[in-house]
Amino acid sequence: MEISEQIKKETDPIYQKISKVVPEIEWAFHAPLIHKINQLKKEKNAVILAHNYQTPEIFHGIADIAADSLALAVEAEKTNADIIILCGVHFMAETAKLMNPNKKVLLPDMGAGCSLASSITGKDVRMLKEKYPGVPVVTYVNTSAEVKSESDICCTSANAIKVVESLGSDKVIFLPDQYMAKYVQSKTKVKIISWVGTCIVHEKFSAQEIKDIKKQNPNIKVLTHPECPPEVIAASDFTGSTSGMSNYVKNNQPKKVMLVTECSMSDNVQVENPNVQFIKPCNLCPYMKTISLPKILECLDKETNEILIPELIIKKAQKAVERMVAIGRNH
Numbered sequence: 231m232e233i234s235e236q237i238k239k240e241t242d243p244i245y246q247k248i249s250k251v252v253p254e255i256e257w258a259f260h261a262p263l264i265h266k267i268n269q270l271k272k273e274k275n276a277v278i279l280a281h282n283y284q285t286p287e288i289f290h291g292i293a294d295i296a297a298d299s300l301a302l303a304v305e306a307e308k309t310n311a312d313i314i315i316l317c318g319v320h321f322m323a324e325t326a327k328l329m330n331p332n333k334k335v336l337l338p339d340m341g342a343g344c345s346l347a348s349s350i351t352g353k354d355v356r357m358l359k360e361k362y363p364g365v366p367v368v369t370y371v372n373t374s375a376e377v378k379s380e381s382d383i384c385c386t387s388a389n390a391i392k393v394v395e396s397l398g399s400d401k402v403i404f405l406p407d408q409y410m411a412k413y414v415q416s417k418t419k420v421k422i423i424s425w426v427g428t429c430i431v432h433e434k435f436s437a438q439e440i441k442d443i444k445k446q447n448p449n450i451k452v453l454t455h456p457e458c459p460p461e462v463i464a465a466s467d468f469t470g471s472t473s474g475m476s477n478y479v480k481n482n483q484p485k486k487v488m489l490v491t492e493c494s495m496s497d498n499v500q501v502e503n504p505n506v507q508f509i510k511p512c513n514l515c516p517y518m519k520t521i522s523l524p525k526i527l528e529c530l531d532k533e534t535n536e537i538l539i540p541e542l543i544i545k546k547a548q549k550a551v552e553r554m555v556a557i558g559r560n561h
């Protein structure tokens with residue numbers, strides 16, 4: 231595809247930044263779309279919020295804010311834009327809507343789900359509340375707005391421990407990720423009652439894989455996400471949210487690192503840390519990967535795929551998310 235001089239001038243600086251992780255042959259397709267999306271964004275006063283798992287051309291090419299799910303929720307509340315395009319998965323777009331219900335929130339692919347979000351329903355939460363009367367419900371943001379509306383407070387991987395300990399209860403129901411629940415349990419005296427959800431990306435990693443990589447690369451730092459199984463977390467050097475991992479690399483500049491999480495994360499962090507060598511385990515999130523530049527352009531242009539949540543659910547779920555945001559990040 232032939233790129234015009236104007237498009238080349240505007241997009242070349244982006245390509246220079248990400249050329250190590252995006253092949254030149256692909257750039258010929260990305261550049262005109264990036265140019266058009268950035269133009270349309272200005273015309274429509276739209277903001278693009280992208281999760282750390284988005285591909286480098288989205289993360290570095292068109293995102294106004296690229297971050298973990300806690301920061302995306304905070305930014306959604308702060309924005310003055312008329313339209314929010316959420317490049318991530320459905321629960322993230324719903325959370326943005328809860329934080330700013332008067333804005334138009336669009337998701338480029340309505341099929342961008344999440345195995346954790348689909349592991350639990352509002353009915354399941356009501357059943358748990360009946361089984362454990364009076365026990366507060368902490369819900370991971372990776373859930374539907376309906377599930378959030380049945381909860382006392384939300385959390386993300388960046389503040390789960392702090393949220394659990396903020397409640398002053400000796401027991402909490404913690405939903406829906408069983409591994410995140412185990413991780414939180416290992417860090418607190420509060421008794422955690424968990425559910426059976428898992429993330430299809432993080433559950434695939436094994437401790438043996440980490441041990442083998444460490445043997446082959448003696449000084450490597452291995453960073454894990456708390457959605458990983460406990461033995462994987464135990465074999466690692468640091469555990470944190472996606473932005474927590476990214477900040478670890480930025481602040482410590484290890485010679486070699488492995489991020490035990492979704493594939494695109496390593497590409498995005500590598501671009502910003504050229505002196506760090508990355509060993510990349512590759513587990514793709516099929517949901518995150520449904521988002522692409524052509525779909526973003528179409529969604530922004532036609533203003534399709536709007537996130538709509540019933541008023542009653544908004545009111546209840548909003549409280550749980552706002553309570554979480556007020557607590558901030560883990561110490």
Ligand code: 13P
Binds near residue numbers: 282298455457472473
């Ligand atoms: P973070 O909140 O750490 O960005 O993680 C979101 C997610 O979906 C991880 O799989």
Ligand code: SF4
Binds near residue numbers: 343431
């Ligand atoms: Fe859900 Fe896992 Fe994908 Fe994150 S990586 S969106 S938790 S399936």
